[in-house]
Every structure is written in C-alpha cells, then in structure tokens.
Amino acid sequence: MIKIAICDDSEFIRNNNQELITKYSIQKDLDCKIEQFENGESLLQKIDTFDLIFLDYQFENKGADGMEIARAIRKKNSDVTIIFITSYTGVVYETFEVGTFRFLDKPIKEDKLFKAMDDFVDSIQNDNSICIKAYGETRYIKESQITYIEGAGKYCTIHLINSNDPVDCMETLSSVEEMVESDSFFRCHKSFVVNLKYIDSFTHSDIVMQDGEMIAISRNKYKPFSEAYANYMVSK
Template sequence: MVNIAICDDNKEIREGTEKLLLKYYIQRDLEYKTTKYESGEDLLEEVEKFDLVFLDYEFGDKGEDGLTIAKRIRDKKLDVTIIFLTSYSSIVFDAFEVSTFRFLVKPLVEEKLFAAMDDFYKTMEEDEILVIKKDGINYFIRESQISYVEADGKNCIIHYINKGDIIKCNETLASVEERISKKHFFRCHKSFLANMRYVDSFSHTDLTLQNKETIMISRHKYMPFSTAYANYIVQVAIG
C-alpha cells in the first residue's frame, strides 16, 4: 500500500486531487491511502510515514512556502517523492533544488496526473521494494527507507531510518531476509538484519547507525560482517 499526502491550502485543490487519485487507483486496482493537510507545517509533523507527497508551492498566509517545506523534508534525509502543485510552470527550476519528482500545474489535468503516477510506480519498480504483509494488507516499502529489521517472536519489526518510525509485520525475520536485497542488508545477529547503507560505525558487540540507534552483532558474525561491509563500501565508491 502506498501512503500519499495531499498538502495544499485550497480545499478545492485538496479534494480535487483526492478524487483524481481515487479514479486512478480504481482503474489500476491498486491499494493506497491519502491524508490531507492544509499547511506544510502540519505535514512535517507526520511526513515520515508517506511515500508520495503532493505539495502546494505557495501557501499564501498559511505558513512557509512549498519550496521551504520541501527543503525541510530533505533536511530530514527523507527520500519521499515530492510532486509540486503550482499555478506557475516557471517553478521547475526551483524544483530541481529539492529533487522534486514532478510538478503539476493547477487546475490539475487528469491525463497529466495519471502520467505522473504511472512514472512514480515505474521508479518504485526500479528501486528495491520489499513487500510485506500486515493484517492481510500488502505494504510496499522502499528498502532505502529501512535502517534495520528486528525479530519479534514469529513476527518482525521494520525500523525506518527516521528513528522511532516502525511497522510491525506478520512475517518472521527469516522470511523477510529471504526476499530483501543481499546487496544492502546483512544478518548481523539472530535478531537483527542491518541495512549497511546506514552503518556509521561498529565494534565486536554492536553496530551504530547514522540515526544513533545501536543494534547487536553476534561474536561469530563480526568477521563476516567486516568483510561484507568493506566490500559494500567499495561497491558504493565505484558505483
């Protein structure tokens, strides 16, 4: 399931975007959820949980402008996809500054919004996506958003790089390990699967992640992890 935020100070734009998305998802037979916000500041309080954000470029007298909000999202190191909603096509140059995926000119045109959504799903397919099941619903999680996965009995907990943001799923850690990218993830402990993207340092007893969280590393996993991490760093360096 894809979580989408619609953030615009105009109620008609919020509701119009929501209706177009409903039509898109009915036609594509996909699962999604939308949440609407009137200001960028309200969005920022919960932005970590979204995969895609439709963001107004100008909020008038209702807080900071969209470009500033987008910069604050990027300051959080979030790779959420941003689509600007604007009345001015000239903002495309500013949009590059915050790695905006698309910009759509108001009033929204169904054909263009649908094309943007199709492109969004193409990028998700190109990215490494982990599909997990929770309460009978499939969730699509970008592996680049996961810091580590933790065993929780017969279930597991997926921890996002944004500290404190988690999702509990109805699968074992071993089941997730079988499907997740071996390029980025390493089973450093019977209870932990670490994303090497976010390892800041490690010792014989634990790994410290970039968000300052620590997870355990087994004694017998220390040398294999050291080798795997060194190889990973080389691969990243050479692209």
C-alpha cells in the same frame, strides 16, 4: 497500501485532486489512502507516514511556501516522493533542489496526473521496494530507507532512517531478509539484519548505527560481517 498526502490551501483543488487519484486507484486496482492538508506545517507533523506528496507551491497567507516546506520535508524524510502543483511555471527549476519527482500545472489534467502516478508506481517497483504485511495493511518500503530489521519470533520490526516510528511487520525476519535484493544487507545475528549503508562503527560484539542504535554481532558472524562491510565500503 500507498499513502498519499495532498497539501494545498484550496479546498476545491484538494478535493479535485483526491477525486482524480481515487479514479486512478480504482482503474489500476491500487490500494491507496489519501489525506488532505491545507498547509505545510500540519503536513510536517505526519510526514513519516506518507509515500507520495502532492505539494502546492504557493500558500496564500497560510504559512510557509512550498519550497520552504519541501526543504523541511527533506530534513525529516529524504526519500518521500514530492510532486509539486502550481500555476507558477517559472519555479520549476527551483523545485529540483529538493528532488522533485514531477511538476504539474494547475489545474491538473487527468492524463497528466495519471502519467505521474504511473511513473511513481513504476519507481516503487524498480527501486528495490519490499511489500510487507503490517498490522491491518500492506505497505511498500524502499530498501534504501531501512536501517536494520529486528526479529521477534514470527514477527519482526523494520527500522527506518529519519523516522522514530518503526514498522511492526507480520513476517518473520528470515522472510523479510529474503525479500531485500540489495547487497548492503547482512544478517549479523539471529535477531538482526543490518543495512551496511547506515553503520557508523563496530567492535567484535556490537555494531553502532548512524542514529546511535546498538546492534549485536554473533561471535561466529564477526569475520564474515567484517569482510562484507569492507567489501561494501570498497565498492562505494
């Protein structure tokens, strides 16, 4: 499931965009969940739950403008995709500051939105995203956002950067380990796979992640782990 937020101060615009996205999802047989917000402040409270945001640039007397909200989004979630929607075409270059994926003029034309959605879906498929079964839904997760994966029997938990809400997954640790394609992942313990990208330091027994989490290293994994980490750091 792809989770999409539409943030605009106009209820008419929000409903119109939702209709277009719904039409797209039906044509493409794409599982989408869409939620509307009339201002950026309410969106920020749930920012970790979305994959794609359609964000208005100008909110008339309803809180911060789109750029201010986008900067706040990036502090909480560096990877969520942002598509700006506005009639102020002169601000297009300013939006690049926050890694804008696309810039669409109001009112959005169906062909323009469909092209943006096609490109977004392609970006998910080409960005080493994994597709996992969470409780009650299917989720796409970008490998670049995974800090570590914790196994627990037939299930596992995927921990994400800039998020306090890990994803409980109805897959084994081994099956998710096989899904990830990046060479930055290493199985350091029977219960843990870590992303070398987010390691702060390590000892013979533990890895300290950048967020302060402590991950155990098996005794027989220390040498291959330290070699893998050294090779990763050299490559970067």
